[in-house]
Amino acid sequence: MSFHLLADRADPGNPWFSGQYVRDNWSTIVAALTEHITLTVQAVLIATLLAVPLAVVAYWFRSLTGPILALTGVLYTIPSLALLAFVAPYVGATNPASVLIALVLYALLLVVRNSLAGLSQVPATTIEAADGMGYGRFGRLLRIELPLALPGIMTGLRLATVSTVALVTIGSLIGYGGLGDLIFSGFRNNFYKAQILTGTLLSVALALLLDLLLAGAGRLLTPWARRVAP
């Protein structure tokens, strides 16, 4: 029996697909996937909590629109690796928060820009009607403008989520890259193809899955938008 097991493992090749690899490293893969999901969800949540208020500020005060878009634009232009390099010396190279902060800074622009686009396309007549009904600034924002801007906000969230899932992998430079750790260490350890491809496929699948989930959530949250479709 042990001979059979040995024979099963004796293949000296380096295949792209290997069920053996997945079975032998199941716990490592699950841990990497969990870390990947945790970092993505945290980053997108924090980015949203920062970006939506920023978009509202940019929407309320026209004079701040330019500076807010420019600032997030610069943060977006700065390569993710450089952001990590700016953050790591202060937060620590053995601290997953370094990766998290870099991811948040990077995701900001996508959510800010799309939320602002969503807010800006609320029809002026609707706003006038809300004013006429006696809504104050905050009431109007919460009950009228933000709900109507939801499609834009959700677009930003989806874009931010998909690109964050892909970007988490750069964290592997400091050992907190989720599935990127599989890819990175697979490359470093004699170009272990099965490990590299497993990490890649899981990462792409995760991005598409989260995108689908958010698309579904967006449909549920904006039932009025569905009536247009048929």
Added chain:
Amino acid sequence: MSRRTVAANPVEQAVTWLNDPLNWTNPGGVLERLGEHLTISAAAVAVGCLVAWPVGLWLGHTGRGGGLVVLVSNLTLAVPTIALLSILPLTFLGFGKPPVILALAVFAVPPLLANAFTGIRQVDPQVREAARGMGLSGWQVLRRVELPLAVPYLAAGFRTAAVQVVATAALAAFVNGGGLGQIISAGFGLGISIGGGQILAGGLLVATLALITEGLLAVLERAFTPRPLRRTGRRADEQASAVGSS
């Protein structure tokens, strides 16, 4: 404790690192890495243009394949750069610069493709009709009417793609592919207490290069856009991102 004895803060360390001429001129120094970075990026953008522009222009001209453009944009957004950088050298391409260039070119394609497509699609149908009526063939319409009108979009796409490639080229360091990212990864290899300054200096160099590229290409984009079309040229960026998002 040991941190304090090495240096007070990473910024000082980074300034010290940048002020050492040997860090610039040594093999593997800033100048060599900058050269690699620019060569790789230029080649990747060139490959991206060669592939994406003809396809995008043709799809825009025939009016088909809008779904394909969106699909390409969404798929490439989901693929980690590091994954492509790791996978391509293990294929028939072999190690060295070609797989790095190809990996980066893949990420240059979506903005180039989307902008070429929308650039042609946004041409006023009446203009196209008039050109047809004047007896121009399909090919002539594309070359003499649609293409000139799409220039602002092509320029916007080129800027987006080039900036993205210059930024992403830093990740080539993960597979020892050269470029300025190598300075950062080497710094991380030394550890924060010793390499902290180098990490920060590398980050500064990469960020500065990306911002300079962005600024320079924005100026070039303006110069390449004929005056009457400048308004629409600004809109190209937003429309392209809308294509990528839907």
